[in-house]
Amino acid sequence: MRLASARLVLLSTLLVTTTACTHLVTGSPTAGDAVTKGTVDPAFIQGTDGGPIDQLAATAITDVDSFWEETFPTTFGEPWQPLEGGIYSVDTSDPSAKPPPCTEKASDVEGNAFYCPSADAIAWDRAALLPVLKDRFGDAAVVIVLAHEMGHAVQNRMGITPEAERRDPARYPTILTEAMADCFAGSFIKWVNDGKSEHLDIGSDTLDSALGALITFRDPVGTSPDDQSAHGNAFDRVSAFQDGYQQGTKFCAAMTVQNRPFTQEAFTSADDRDRGGNLPFDEMLESITPDLNAYYKALVESAGGTWVQPGATATETEPDCSGDQGPVAFCPAEKSVEIEVKEDLPELHAEIGDYATGVLLASRYGLAAMSQVGVDVEGEAAATGALCLAGTYTREVFTRQQGFGLSPGDLDEAVRVLLTYDYAARDASGGSALDPGFKRVEVFRGGVLEGVESCGLG
Structure with missing residues (x-):
C-alpha cells in the first residue's frame, strides 16, 4: 500500500523473436498431485532422455495438440496445423547438448521454456526448469507451462507473428500476447477438467497448483506494463487464465488492447x-x-x-x-x-x-x-x-x-x-x-x- 502520490492511470483506462515465458521468482503455493492417467512415449521429442520429466512433457504436448486439433477449426474456421519444427528437450547441465532452434547454445535455454516462431518449434530446459516446477507445484504446473507455449504457436497461426508485433507494437504489446497465451492455457485446462483429455486428469483440486505456477512467472514487482518484455503481474496472469477457463478459446482470440484491462504498474514514488x-x-x-x-x-x-x-x-x-x-x-x-x-x-x-x-x-x-x-x-x-x-x-x-x-x-x-x-x-x-x-x-x-x-x- 502507499499513503500518498499521484496514480498515473486508472483501472478503466488501463489496456488490457523467441517467446520465452518463464521468469522464476519467490513464492510457495502448495504443489498438486500427479495429473496423468497414463504417460506418452517421449521418443518424438528431440534430445529426450526418456525420463519421467520428458514423459510428463510428452503427455502434455500430445493432449494439448489433440485439444487444438478439436478446437482450432471451431475457433478459427481452419484445420489445426501441428508444429512443423519439432519439440526439443534440452539438458542445460550438459555443455555438449545440442541447441534447439532460436538459440546458439544449450545454455541459452537455461531456466526457460519457449516457442520459436521462425522454426515453429517448442523447447524447454529439462534440467533446471521442468523438474523445479514439478517439485514446487506438482505436475499441473508443467502442463500449464507447455499449454501456454502452444498458445504462442496458435497466435502464430492467427498472424500474430514477430514481424506483425514489430510493425505494430501498440496493437500487439507483449503483455497482451502473454495474456492471450495464458487464456488459451486456461481453455485447455477446462477441456481436461471436463474429462475430454485422453491422458490427463486435472480436477478442480489441482487448479490451485496451476495458479501457483502463474504466480511464479509474474513480472518483478514494479515492472511497467509498457516494458517490451512485460508478461503481466500475478493478478493479470491469473485473470487471463481464468477467463480462458470460463469463456473459451474464442474469447481469448478476441483479446485486444481495447478490450483487455491490465492492472500492472510501475512504482510512482521512490519511497x-x-x-x-x-x-x-x-x-x-x-x-x-x-x-x-x-x-x-x-x-x-x-x-x-x-x-x-x-x-x-x-x-x-x-x-x-x-x-x-x-x-x-x-x-x-x-x-x-x-x-x-x-x-x-x-x-x-x-x-x-x-x-x-x-x-x-x-x-x-x-x-x-x-x-x-x-x-x-x-x-x-x-x-x-x-x-x-x-x-x-x-x-x-x-x-x-x-x-x-x-x-x-x-x-x-x-x-x-x-x-x-x-x-x-x-x-x-x-x-x-x-x-x-x-x-x-x-x-x-x-x-x-x-x-x-x-x-x-x-
Whole structure:
C-alpha cells in the first residue's frame, strides 16, 4: 500500500523473436498431485532422455495438440496445423547438448521454456526448469507451462507473428500476447477438467497448483506494463487464465488492447519503491481501518442503510468471538472486528505483503456492512459476498489517484493470500469457506473488475 502520490492511470483506462515465458521468482503455493492417467512415449521429442520429466512433457504436448486439433477449426474456421519444427528437450547441465532452434547454445535455454516462431518449434530446459516446477507445484504446473507455449504457436497461426508485433507494437504489446497465451492455457485446462483429455486428469483440486505456477512467472514487482518484455503481474496472469477457463478459446482470440484491462504498474514514488510497496504492520492497520470505515459507510448508505462503525479491537490471540474466522474476525453480537496482532496476522503480513492483511480486513468489514443492510452473514452466500466486497474495496483503492491506495504488487499479494488461505472467504460463524483457491480468486476478481453489482449488495 502507499499513503500518498499521484496514480498515473486508472483501472478503466488501463489496456488490457523467441517467446520465452518463464521468469522464476519467490513464492510457495502448495504443489498438486500427479495429473496423468497414463504417460506418452517421449521418443518424438528431440534430445529426450526418456525420463519421467520428458514423459510428463510428452503427455502434455500430445493432449494439448489433440485439444487444438478439436478446437482450432471451431475457433478459427481452419484445420489445426501441428508444429512443423519439432519439440526439443534440452539438458542445460550438459555443455555438449545440442541447441534447439532460436538459440546458439544449450545454455541459452537455461531456466526457460519457449516457442520459436521462425522454426515453429517448442523447447524447454529439462534440467533446471521442468523438474523445479514439478517439485514446487506438482505436475499441473508443467502442463500449464507447455499449454501456454502452444498458445504462442496458435497466435502464430492467427498472424500474430514477430514481424506483425514489430510493425505494430501498440496493437500487439507483449503483455497482451502473454495474456492471450495464458487464456488459451486456461481453455485447455477446462477441456481436461471436463474429462475430454485422453491422458490427463486435472480436477478442480489441482487448479490451485496451476495458479501457483502463474504466480511464479509474474513480472518483478514494479515492472511497467509498457516494458517490451512485460508478461503481466500475478493478478493479470491469473485473470487471463481464468477467463480462458470460463469463456473459451474464442474469447481469448478476441483479446485486444481495447478490450483487455491490465492492472500492472510501475512504482510512482521512490519511497514506495524502496519499501517494496509495503507498509509496516502497525502503520498498515492505522491507515486502512479508517479507510475501510469510510468506504463501507458510503456503501451501506447507498444501499439505504445506516452505517454504525464497528469497534476495531486488537487481540494477542486468534479471535474466537464467532467461530474460527482466522486472524481477523467480524463479531456480530459485539458489532466489532477483532484483529490478532501478535503472531499469525503479522507473520502473514511479513510473508506475503501488506495487502494480504488488507484483504482479510476488507472481507470482515464486508460482513459488517452486510449485517447492517439486513443480509445474512452466515452460509456460503455470506462467505461469497464478503470476499466479493473485499474485491470492490480493492477496486476503490486501486483507482484512486491520490492518498491511500494500492502499490504495485498489492494485487499479487491478494491473489497469493486467497490461493493459500480461506480466511477471507469464511462466513461470520467461521464456516462455509469457499474452496478451492481458484474459486476464491474468481469471486474476488468479480468484485475488482465488476464492482458492487456483482456482489448482490447495493
